[in-house]
Amino acid sequence: MDIMLDRITIDPQVMNGQPCLRNLRLTVRRVVEAVALYPDWKDLHTGYPELEKEDVYQALAFAARNLDSQIIPLEAA
Numbered sequence: 001m002d003i004m005l006d007r008i009t010i011d012p013q014v015m016n017g018q019p020c021l022r023n024l025r026l027t028v029r030r031v032v033e034a035v036a037l038y039p040d041w042k043d044l045h046t047g048y049p050e051l052e053k054e055d056v057y058q059a060l061a062f063a064a065r066n067l068d069s070q071i072i073p074l075e076a077a
Contacts, residue, residue, distance in 0.1 A: 003061040007054060019062060021055045031059035 009023045019028040026048070035056060038044035045051060 003058065005058050005062055007058045008062050021051070021059060024050060026050065028059045028062050031056060032063050035060065 007022050008019050008028060009021070010017055010019050011023065014020055014023060015025055015027055020026055021028065021031060031048075031051065034044060034048055034051075038047055041053070044056070
């Protein structure tokens with residue numbers, strides 16, 4: 001599945017160059033962690049009102065693409 005990742009931004013001056021959403025100081029990693037903590041959209045949006053559903057979709061797609069070629073031992077996860 002090819003999803004456009006036009007909301008993912010990387011700027012060395014923002015969050016030390018970590019992938020962020022829409023130039024916000026909100027990293028892809030933090031969004032993925034937040035989805036794990038708040039699987040219900042209402043709870044997630046309450047905790048992160050600046051997030052839009054497309055932000056979440058793209059953060060998850062970005063994470064999946066970057067894990068595609070890695071093998072992570074279960075005990076390390």
